[in-house]
Amino acid sequence: MAEQQSVEAPAEAPAPASEWRPTLLAYLCNWCSYAGANLAGASRMPYDASIRVIRVPCSGRVDPLMIYKAFERGADGVLVGGCHLGDCHYAEGNYACQGRMALVKAMLAAAGIDEKRFRLEWISASEGSIFQAVVNEMSEQLRELGPFGLE
Amino acid sequence: MSDHTEAVRARAKQLLESGEVKRVIGHARGTTPYRSAPHFATTAEQVDDLIHDVTCASNLAVYVAKPTEPVAVIAKGCDARSLVTIINEGQAVRGTVRIIGVSCEGKLDEGRLLRQLDFAPRQVKSVREEGDEVVVEGPAGDVRLPRDSVVMVNCTYCRARTPAVADEQLGEPVPPRDEADTYPDLGGLDAMTEAGRAEFWHAQFEKCIRCYACRNACPSCFCPECFVDEYHPQWALHGGGQFRGNWMWNVGRAQHLAGRCSACGSCQRGCPVDIPLMLLNRWMERATHEAFDHLAGMSEQQKQLAALFRKSEAKSHE
Secondary structure, eight states: OTTOOOSSSOOOOOOOTTSOOOOEEEEEETTTHHHHHHHHHHTTOOOOTTEEEEEESOGGGOOHHHHHHHHHTTOSEEEEEEOOTTOOTTSSHHHHHHHHHHHHHHHHHHHTOOGGGEEEEEOOTTOHHHHHHHHHHHHHHHHHHOOOOOO | OOOOHHHHHHHHHHHHHTTSOSEEEEEEEOSSTTOEEEEEEOSHHHHTTEEOSTTOOSOGGGGOSSOSSOEEEEEOHHHHHHHHHHHHTTSSOGGGEEEEEEOOSOOBOHHHHHHTOSSOGGGOOEEEEETTEEEEEETTEEEEEEHHHHBOGGGGGOSOSSOSSOSEEESOOOOOOGGGGTOGGGHHHHHSOHHHHHHHHHHHHHHOOOOOHHHHHOTTOOOSSOGGGOOSSOOSOSSTTOHHHHHHHHHHHHHHTTTTOOOOOHHHHHOTTOOOHHHHHHHHHHHHHHHHOOOTTSOTTOOOGGGGGSTTTOOOOO
């Protein structure tokens, strides 16, 4: 899914080895954001290939440690996608997520990690184009920021 | 003045003799005149070893783990905050813990004290409080030091100099410090750039030897199995000296204490390599205070932080 090419765009020449590509780890909720990503793929919307998707049952499943671990393991950015508030399949999992991610944002600021490296987005199953826009925008920001490394 | 030794002994004796509690958890003199050690009094003779003075820094809530018999705890403001937090989290039944509140104007930081003395630590004969000064009796007489220069830094912005929750109170209540809500300790971090903060913590976490003294000293760290001890998933690489593993441990630890830390400073005092752990704890305290209007252990009716994330409570935290 992540490697979909647009039918219009001609296949690009492979990037030279020197061209660095960020790693954007995305935790997407099964019911909305993952389905939104699926729609983007099925609709042949091109989006940046730097994204790596992990499907989670609900954005409320995302433990703050999972964000920190991603950075520790070399992700350059982390995206958490969930249903819009009020639309959670489990009624309030995304509220739990929203509260936790507020703490994560504070912690990342304390640790000195650029706020652009972490995003929480509400993307519904019908918002393939928003998924595309978010991934492209965030990938572009990560390219500008350059590699993140904890070494 | 916060020497409550006599009051503590008298009250402890009453409570034990009447059988209201089976054990009084307090402090006794430690291995040197500027140290105290936790003390558990169950008989009248043991009560005579109880003290409560400027050296009684350690947080006694750490010794209250699911008591089966009624206990009394000699609690400073921070101990009481921790007790309320762990009771709220089901680690003790409120009825089995009698909180004997003592007012407190700051407790000694051994390092800050000894660095100001021009004689050897073993030459300290006694330490006492007089007014706003701490008086150290040394080989050539008394040395007087302003209290704020020798107490733990977190005491200088304490919001609980008198316990907010207690069954009874020994000593005159002391108001919170004016600095409590301004977070003066975070000024340094605030002034840094993001890259500067990353560099700062890199230098700090690199020192970590992962002895987990911070975890052991903390009343809120009561999990039977800590995330850092899990193997699957292995959240943090094991062993000291690995920066990435150390980073995961310290960040994860502060995350888990968000909204639960009583700012007692035990973790930092326990740290053998002087990592300023309180900076991270206080950073998260400020964040939860601002975003959720939540301060750990300041009221018994208070909900746990995570309960404030629910739909019925939520504001937007974008």
